Amino acid sequence: MSLTDQPGAGPTAGPTAGHASARAAEPAAEAAREQLRDRISADSLTTRRDYLRIVATVSGGLAIGGVGVAAGILHRHGDSETLPETRKVTDQLLPGQSVAFRFPGDEDRALAVRLGDGTLVGYSAVCTHLSCAVLWRADRGPEGELYCPCHEGVFDARTGEVAAGPPPRPLPRIFLIEQLDGSVWAVATARSGEPAKDALCRQFAEPRPDMAQRLGCPGTTTAPENGQT
Numbered sequence: 640m641s642l643t644d645q646p647g648a649g650p651t652a653g654p655t656a657g658h659a660s661a662r663a664a665e666p667a668a669e670a671a672r673e674q675l676r677d678r679i680s681a682d683s684l685t686t687r688r689d690y691l692r693i694v695a696t697v698s699g700g701l702a703i704g705g706v707g708v709a710a711g712i713l714h715r716h717g718d719s720e721t722l723p724e725t726r727k728v729t730d731q732l733l734p735g736q737s738v739a740f741r742f743p744g745d746e747d748r749a750l751a752v753r754l755g756d757g758t759l760v761g762y763s764a765v766c767t768h769l770s771c772a773v774l775w776r777a778d779r780g781p782e783g784e785l786y787c788p789c790h791e792g793v794f795d796a797r798t799g800e801v802a803a804g805p806p807p808r809p810l811p812r813i814f815l816i817e818q819l820d821g822s823v824w825a826v827a828t829a830r831s832g833e834p835a836k837d838a839l840c841r842q843f844a845e846p847r848p849d850m851a852q853r854l855g856c857p858g859t860t861t862a863p864e865n866g867q868t
């Protein structure tokens with residue numbers, strides 16, 4: 640019911656009431672209208688205040704999350720302490736193409752890109768600034784770029800390093816392999832800025848000592864050849 644539909648407030652008020660009683664009812668109707676207007680204004684104010692509080696809380700949460708990540712307190716998207724389960728990314732990836740997938744966990748957004756010269760690269764698609772989604776733009780620069788639209792962050796497509804904007808760290812890396820049939824698989828991750836060998840040794844050492852040995856990881860000995868001991 641709108642204000643103009645209030646009983647007795649308009650020309651549809653009963654004719655039998657007469658002009659005198661209609662005039663007497665007017666102050667009461669006006670008072671009721673005032674009360675209703677005040678209530679609506681108060682409700683709007685409350686809603687607006689609540690909304691601002693929610694926005695402030697969420698923004699604060701994001702900022703705190705950013706600090707926590709920088710300090711290594713919280714789980715970082717794209718990171719994995721242990722060797723993740725190998726995951727198929729796509730059947731084929733041609734030069735200039737990219738594909739979005741999830742790795743190492745089901746919630747971790749990731750991107751695989753085939754650069755123009757055939758190099759295959761993979762990264763976490765969670766911006767290191769405030770965790771917005773990173774996109775692939777093939778038509779930017781000589782090799783395309785990884786772009787975060789939230790605050791114009793740009794990452795180098797070949798290295799994942801920050802090329803422009805506010806992101807404080809490179810994108811965490813995802814190690815991809817390509818099978819003979821052209822299918823692409825994600826096998827491991829590196830933390831933001833972590834050297835590839837350190838990352839691979841950290842993840843392969845325990846579950847795959849044979850692989851760690853082949854990688855020459857510290858603490859492993861050279862594998863005996865031809866079954867010799």
Ligand code: FES
Nearest residue numbers: 766768769787792
């Ligand atoms: Fe990516 Fe700010 S969240 S640049």
